[in-house]
Every structure is written in C-alpha cells, then in structure tokens.
Amino acid sequence: MAGKRDYYEVLEIERSSDPEEIKRAYRKLAIQCHPDRNPDDREAEEKFKELSEAYSILSDPGKRSQYDQFGHAGVSGNGGFSGGFDFSGSFSDLFSDIFQDFFGGGRSGQRQRGFRGDDLRYRMVITFEEAVFGTEKEILYPKLAECERCLGDGVEPGHSPATCPVCDGRGEVHYQQAFFTMSRTCPNCGGQGRVVENPCSKCHGEGREKKQRTLTVRIPKGVDDGTRMRIRGEGDGGLAGGPAGDLFVQIQVREHPFFLRENNDIVCEVPIRMEVAVSGGTVEIPTLEGPVELTVPQGTQPGQMFTLKGKGVPNLRGSGRGDQYVRVNVEIPSKLTKKQKELLKEFTSLSKPAAYKTVSRFDREFAKYKGE
Numbered sequence: 001m002a003g004k005r006d007y008y009e010v011l012e013i014e015r016s017s018d019p020e021e022i023k024r025a026y027r028k029l030a031i032q033c034h035p036d037r038n039p040d041d042r043e044a045e046e047k048f049k050e051l052s053e054a055y056s057i058l059s060d061p062g063k064r065s066q067y068d069q070f071g072h073a074g075v076s077g078n079g080g081f082s083g084g085f086d087f088s089g090s091f092s093d094l095f096s097d098i099f100q101d102f103f104g105g106g107r108s109g110q111r112q113r114g115f116r117g118d119d120l121r122y123r124m125v126i127t128f129e130e131a132v133f134g135t136e137k138e139i140l141y142p143k144l145a146e147c148e149r150c151l152g153d154g155v156e157p158g159h160s161p162a163t164c165p166v167c168d169g170r171g172e173v174h175y176q177q178a179f180f181t182m183s184r185t186c187p188n189c190g191g192q193g194r195v196v197e198n199p200c201s202k203c204h205g206e207g208r209e210k211k212q213r214t215l216t217v218r219i220p221k222g223v224d225d226g227t228r229m230r231i232r233g234e235g236d237g238g239l240a241g242g243p244a245g246d247l248f249v250q251i252q253v254r255e256h257p258f259f260l261r262e263n264n265d266i267v268c269e270v271p272i273r274m275e276v277a278v279s280g281g282t283v284e285i286p287t288l289e290g291p292v293e294l295t296v297p298q299g300t301q302p303g304q305m306f307t308l309k310g311k312g313v314p315n316l317r318g319s320g321r322g323d324q325y326v327r328v329n330v331e332i333p334s335k336l337t338k339k340q341k342e343l344l345k346e347f348t349s350l351s352k353p354a355a356y357k358t359v360s361r362f363d364r365e366f367a368k369y370k371g372e
C-alpha cells in the first residue's frame with residue numbers, strides 16, 4: 001500500500017466536494033485514460049485503475065467517511081480494491097461497473113436500464129418525547145421526478161424516438177480487450193437502443209423535473225439522535241428508465257429540560273430541600289408520562305439515585321423499556337434567619353456522633369493520621 005496517492009488528489013477534487021462533483025470529476029478523468037481509448041498503454045491503464053479505486057471509495061458515503069477518518073487504512077479489507085489490484089478476477093467486473101456508471105448498463109446477465117437516481121438526505125428535528133414514543137411526520141422536499149409533459153419518456157409529445165445508429169437498437173456494443181470480446185452498454189444511447197431527436201420541451205429530454213414531494217414518514221419508537229432511516233425509492237427518480245435513488249432521513253433529537261438519555265435509560269436530576277433529605281418526604285418529579293410522586297426516605301444523601309423501573313425508552317428492536325434514574329441533589333440553604341441559627345445550634349447540641357457515620361469514620365482515621 002506504500003506510495004498510494006490520496007484519493008482526492010487522484011480525482012483532482014477538494015475534500016469538501018459533494019457526490020455530484022466527485023462523479024463529474026471521475027467521468028472526466030476516466031474518459032481520458034480509459035483503456036478502450038488507450039490500447040496497450042500501461043500507464044493509462046494504471047491511472048484508470050487508480051481512478052476507479054478512488055471513485056469506488058469516495059462515491060460510497062460509508063467508505064468515504066472511513067477514508068476521511070483513517071486514510072487508506074480505513075478502507076482496506078473492504079474487498080475489491082484494497083492492497084493490490086486483482087487484475088485477472090475483477091477486470092471485467094470493473095468494466096461493467098464503470099459502464100454501468102457511465103452509460104447505465106449492468107453486469108452481464110442482469111442488465112439494468114438507465115441510471116439510478118441520486119440518494120437524497122433529509123434532516124428531521126424531533127422532540128425527546130417523539131423520539132421515545134415514535135411519531136408520524138409529513139415532510140416536504142424537492143426531488144427530481146417524472147416529467148409530466150413527456151411522462152418520463154424524454155420525447156416531445158407527438159414525436160417518436162429513432163433507432164440508435166451505433167448499436168442498431170440493441171443497446172449494447174462489443175469490443176476487444178486483450179484476448180476477450182467484451183460487451184458493454186452502448187455509449188451513444190445509454191443502452192436504450194434509441195435516440196431522441198425531438199426532446200421534450202419541458203425537461204429537455206431528461207424525462208425528469210424538479211418537484212416538491214410530500215411524504216409521511218413514520219418514526220419508530222425508540223429512535224435516538226443520529227439515527228438514520230432509509231426510505232427506498234424516495235430519492236431522485238432514475239434516468240432513462242433507471243431505478244429511483246433512496247431518501248435518507250437523519251434524525252436529530254432536541255434537548256429536554258429534565259431528561260438525559262443513556263441508550264434506553266433516562267437520567268434526571270432533581271434538587272430537594274435539606275429538610276426533606278433529613279426527615280424524608282415526597283417530591284414531585286417528571287417522567288415521560290407526566291409527574292409522579294417519589295418517596296424520599298429519611299436520611300437521603302446528596303447524589304443518591306432512585307430507580308423507576310420501566311420508565312425509560314422503549315427498545316427500538318424488540319420489547320421492553322429502559323429505566324428512569326433519578327439523582328437527588330440536596331440543597332443547603334445559603335441564608336438563615338436569626339431564629340433558624342438558634343434552632344440549628346440547639347439541633348447540633350443534640351446530635352450524637354453515631355448519626356453521622358461517614359464523618360465519625362473520617363474523624364477516627366484522621367486522628368490516627370495526626371498521630372493522636
């Protein structure tokens with residue numbers, strides 16, 4: 001792997017480039033050094049392989065983020081291109097991949113028409129409660145969808161397309177690569193077998209136009225901040241009969257004034273008065289289902305935790321719920337009246353050491369420490 005060039009450098013793009021820019025850069029360069037156009041040119045072939053490898057990583061959002069974080073090491077072992085290029089095994093695969101990307105063909109035997117539409121991303125902000133119990137949201141977003149004028153055909157109504165002269169309507173052309181005869185999708189018609197001479201005036205022959213899509217998205221109970229949901233086929237529509245891309249809904253959960261979430265458990269901190277901690281009593285605390293009374297025993301310590309079983313977040317997969325943890329903060333009054341001070345003095349005079357176990361233990365240890 002030594003001497004491997006940076007993938008962004010290979011594609012001559014910025015690290016911040018979006019998927020569309022990556023695709024464009026790749027196509028531009030791949031056409032230049034394509035082995036088909038540079039027969040018996042080792043250098044062009046190497047460059048083409050390097051390019052394809054870079055593109056295979058950067059065009060995949062998951063692999064790209066791995067690469068951004070860890071460099072080449074982050075994407076090795078993912079199969080395909082890592083550590084040495086398997087020439088004999090994957091060259092034809094590589095070709096069909098490339099052409100699928102270029103012209104919308106497919107691997108031999110399962111040819112697919114057209115180009116797949118782009119995936120889209122939608123960021124959805126929901127409340128803490130919505131994340132816990134699930135919800136349904138209507139979203140509105142722009143996407144490329146079938147043109148209404150030509151019904152996705154790309155042909156101006158009243159006209160019909162002509163047979164592609166390059167492939168004679170077969171959608172496929174043959175070429176020689178070393179000892180093999182390979183077939184690939186026709187570059188002239190993108191495998192459609194036809195060419196449009198009178199493109200639709202509304203979409204300019206693309207068959208797609210920008211539209212506002214309204215979609216009801218069901219958010220399952222138990223989702224968390226950062227959860228990503230894939231909605232198949234709701235991305236941009238395909239080109240030339242290709243399938244639609246997917247829509248990815250990225251969940252962002254708003255902060256809650258009381259609750260912090262830890263997986264399926266909820267933690268909340270509740271301040272109580274010193275007198276309640278000393279004598280015991282009940283305090284009203286929030287839960288996801290509304291306020292409840294929590295009984296605090298006599299002698300409750302600062303930071304003491306109480307567990308409310310099954311008051312947490314429902315499990316996203318499977319059944320059951322997490323718990324709610326209540327951490328009690330004891331507040332000591334910062335101001336006392338004269339009368340309170342007197343009473344406290346009296347209170348102190350009545351206190352026995354045994355009532356303060358931790359302080360008594362500390363005092364004993366400390367006496368030893370001082371050599372008394």
Ligand SMILES: [Zn+2]
Pocket residue numbers: 164165166167168169170171172186187188189190191192193194
């Ligand atoms: Zn053709």
Ligand SMILES: [Zn+2]
Pocket residue numbers: 147148149150151152153154155200201202203204205206207208
């Ligand atoms: Zn149209």
